Amino acid sequence: MMKIKDKIIFITGASSGFGLACAELFAKKGGKLIIAARRIERLKQIAGTLKSKYKTEVLPVELDIRKKSMVVSAVKNLPAKWKNIDVLVNNAGLSRGLDKLHEGKFQDWDEMIDTNVKGLLYVSRMVIPIMVKRNSGHVINIGSIAGHEVYPKGNVYCATKHAVGALTKGMRMDLVDTDVRVTTIDPGLAETEFSIVRFRGNKNKAKDVYKGIESLTASDVADAVYYAATRRLNFVIAEMIIQPNHQASAMVAHKTG
Numbered sequence: 001m002m003k004i005k006d007k008i009i010f011i012t013g014a015s016s017g018f019g020l021a022c023a024e025l026f027a028k029k030g031g032k033l034i035i036a037a038r039r040i041e042r043l044k045q046i047a048g049t050l051k052s053k054y055k056t057e058v059l060p061v062e063l064d065i066r067k068k069s070m071v072v073s074a075v076k077n078l079p080a081k082w083k084n085i086d087v088l089v090n091n092a093g094l095s096r097g098l099d100k101l102h103e104g105k106f107q108d109w110d111e112m113i114d115t116n117v118k119g120l121l122y123v124s125r126m127v128i129p130i131m132v133k134r135n136s137g138h139v140i141n142i143g144s145i146a147g148h149e150v151y152p153k154g155n156v157y158c159a160t161k162h163a164v165g166a167l168t169k170g171m172r173m174d175l176v177d178t179d180v181r182v183t184t185i186d187p188g189l190a191e192t193e194f195s196i197v198r199f200r201g202n203k204n205k206a207k208d209v210y211k212g213i214e215s216l217t218a219s220d221v222a223d224a225v226y227y228a229a230t231r232r233l234n235f236v237i238a239e240m241i242i243q244p245n246h247q248a249s250a251m252v253a254h255k256t257g
Contacts, residue, residue, distance in 0.1 A: 001230045005030030010085045012065055012123055013092030015039045017192035018142055018225075020046065021218035022089055025226050027054040034082060036063040036074065037092070065092050065119030066111075075126035084134060087229050088127045090120045090141045095157040095198040109156050116160035120167065128171070131180045140225055141168050143186040145241060151250040161186075165239075172238065181236045183228045188243025189253065190216035212255030213246050
């Protein structure tokens, strides 16, 4: 197994959901964390909690990955001891709306494409050269089963997650002559803030998505990320699809009640 203790782990979207769960697990295992998100005050609270609980170092970074200049500045201006990133978890992502394409909102499309595709590209473009220079590192992209199939009214969100899958494959090809590893973790139904964000704060509508089925948790996804990150160097989890036992595909699930 690869040891995580004292490795530098950069996690985007670390203020909630999968990102927060990953931060908690990697901190527990002794990793040094760079946690990035837009909500800096929340990140500072999380950093304080993790440092106190696990006696590890945590650097909170205010970051909107949609803003290229902000991403460039954030990575370039990391303190010297934080620059050699060992694991990048490209977690930040979102979905907006659930509309037929011809009824979709331009703002929703822009937010999804700018975050899920362009944001992942910006962060990867800044971090991967650091790994290539050292011939060491691991990029873990958080995709979705929506990157393997398309479901009704999921058009643009599914397209962005298909893009994450394609970019992951492209990264792996471009890095094949290095010791930098590339992974995508693709969850199915997982109960986090995802649906609350999709429905712009409508908690009742969000709750209905998970009614009648035991969904995955953020911790389940963090476990998958950690497993991928800790395999021996010549053992790469290229792609991992994880979903609840009673979900067979994006549109096929057994729900009760």
